[in-house]
Amino acid sequence: xxxxxxxxxxxxxxxxxxxxxxxxxxxxxxxxxxxxxxxxxxxxxxxxxxxxxxxxxxxxxxxxxxxxxxxxxxxxxxxxxxxxxxxxxxxxxxxxxxxxxxxxxxxxxxxxxxxxxxxxxxxxxxxxxxxxxxxxxx
Ligand SMILES: [Zn+2]
Numbered sequence: 001x002x003x004x005x006x007x008x009x010x011x012x013x014x015x016x017x018x019x020x021x022x023x024x025x026x027x028x029x030x031x032x033x034x035x036x037x038x039x040x041x042x043x044x045x046x047x048x049x050x051x052x053x054x055x056x057x058x059x060x061x062x063x064x065x066x067x068x069x070x071x072x073x074x075x076x077x078x079x080x081x082x083x084x085x086x087x088x089x090x091x092x093x094x095x096x097x098x099x100x101x102x103x104x105x106x107x108x109x110x111x112x113x114x115x116x117x118x119x120x121x122x123x124x125x126x127x128x129x130x131x132x133x134x135x136x137x138x
Contacts, residue, residue, distance in 0.1 A: 011064065
């Protein structure tokens, strides 16, 4: 069984290595589809939608209206701090692929129901382009 919930947020990023326009600071209306897979419990439930919200919303809320920075993008981090911007720093370049890994790793750190077997995180950078990352829970 799979259960999914969508989350939306606005966020700025840049990809300094990119040969095209993505090297410039720009924003996206991001969407994440968070999917949990596993066995139903005795009540016919995989995971409560409200529990998904409680686990995922704080992660999304940190990123909303922020600048997400690769930890090695010192110039961007310095400028963002100087003008008092909301920033989220991750240890990889801020591609949709890496943001899906970041979200999945954060979810794995939460206390999750025993009946879950995997998490799938789809991060949409635009309405028609997304990255997908799957992790097994045990
Ligand atoms: Zn972008």
